[in-house]
Each structure stands twice: as C-alpha cells, then as structure tokens.
Amino acid sequence: MTLLPRAARAALLAVLDVALHARGRPVSSKELATRHALPPRRLESLLQALVHAGVLKSLRGPSGGYELAKERRRLTLADVLRVALRVEEEGDLEPKIAPLSLEAAIAPALEEIEAEIFQRLEMVTLDDLCARALVYGFGSAEKTQADFEI
Template identity: 30%
Template sequence: MSLPSKVEYALLALLEMASQPDLKKPLTVNEITAKQPIPERYLEQIFASLRRGGLLKSQRGSKGGYVLAREPQDITLLEIVSIIEGNRQIKENMDVSTVEMKLIQESWQQANQAAQSILGQYTLLDLCKQRESYIQQSLMYYI
C-alpha cells in the first residue's frame, strides 16, 4: 500500500501549521507552499475538504488564512486520512462466492483495522515532536 499524494500533502500542510509558534495566527496557502513542496491549487482543494471536515477554520481579509480548529494533540492521523480519503472499507455484505474471495476479504479487513488502529494512536502533535527530534538529530555533528 502506498500513501496517496492527497493525504501526504494534507499531512505536510497540517504539520507546518501545527509547528507554528502562534497557532492562532492564520497561515495562507502561499506561506505553506513556500515551505512545503505542495501545488498551490491542490492545497486549496485539500484545505476545503479539511475545513468542511472540521479540522480547519478559514479567516478572511488581509490578515486572513487558515488556522487549526482544534489543538494538534486533539487531531489524530486517522481523522485526517478519513476526511481526505473517506471511509474506504470493504463492504461487509459483499457477495463472497468462493473460499478465496472470503479469505481475501477477511485479510483486507484485518489490515484495514490494524491501519486504523495505528493511525488513531498518532496525533498531529506526535508528528511535530518527531519532526523536532529528527531536526535535532540532524543538527548534531561530530568533530
């Protein structure tokens, strides 16, 4: 399984927003795309979905932009993925005509449940902390 680009861009943008010292200061799409390799028009579409999903608030005006609707520790990766991707689960009432199809369906459901469990354990704040840890490690140099 691969990480869809739409989810990757959403995570990059939200991580950028959650890493700001002042979480109440709105960030524009331009400010985020200047720091992260995200196409501007694509990010606008992603932000529209995140706003409708309740993760972002938009502010109009010359000092407008986007802010997180909740604190980073209250936003799980599962929420982000669910808003961007939707709830893509195998239909339980799917017509299973062969043993092989039943095995495939059961395996896929177990993988989906495991992924949801892991994504539900991590928050945006966890990503911010891990990012800071990686930055600190990369700043270490030896003489």
C-alpha cells in the same frame, strides 16, 4: 515505496505545518504550497475538505489562512487521513471494478488490514508528530495553550 497517496501525504504535511507555524497568525495556503512544493489548486481543495471535517479552521482576509480547529493532542493521524483519502477517492476518475471480479476476494482482506492500520493511526496525535518535528529541528518548543472544559 509508500502506501499513502499524494493527497494523504500532502494533508499530513499541511496540518503538521499549520500546527508548527500558526502561532498567533494563520498560515496561508500560498505559504504551505511554497514550503512543500505542492500544487496550489489541489492543496486548496484539500485544505477546504479539512476545514469542513473540523480539522482546520479558515480565517478570511488579507492576513487570513488556516489554523487548527482543535488542540494538537485532540487530532489524530486517522482524522487527517480519512479526509485526505475521501478527497482522493472523489477525484478518482478511474472506472470502478465490476463486482464479480477478483476484487471480491481481495477486498475483505484489505478492509481488515485498513481497519488495523486506522486503529494504530488513532493512537498517534498531531502533538506526537510535532514532537518528532522538533527533534528534526522544525518549529519551536513553545508550550501549547491549555484546554479548558467546563
């Protein structure tokens, strides 16, 4: 059983894939959709949301695609999941639960748990996920570019 909705898992897959494969050239949405068997139209809206949130940047043109907008060590799982969960909520066509329901008893407990989960997710960076991916044989161990701040 998984607690994350499909959009959240797809966002993590896409951002991790871009981190591993966008070395010198952007990763196209078509490549992402093919590699991970994701629906292209749904993926594109998710990628655009990640661009608007500053997680990815989009490059246009025949050799365009997506790159990370920040260094891997500066992006956390929480950054990616917040965007994906917002996209998931906006696409939700289910009617909202009436305010005077058992939801009033459940919501505060779930909000506390979600806050704890997001605190933990803030501690895991995309760089950490890339290191795990390397252990499983995905990507290459190329050194990331240094971050210069003046």
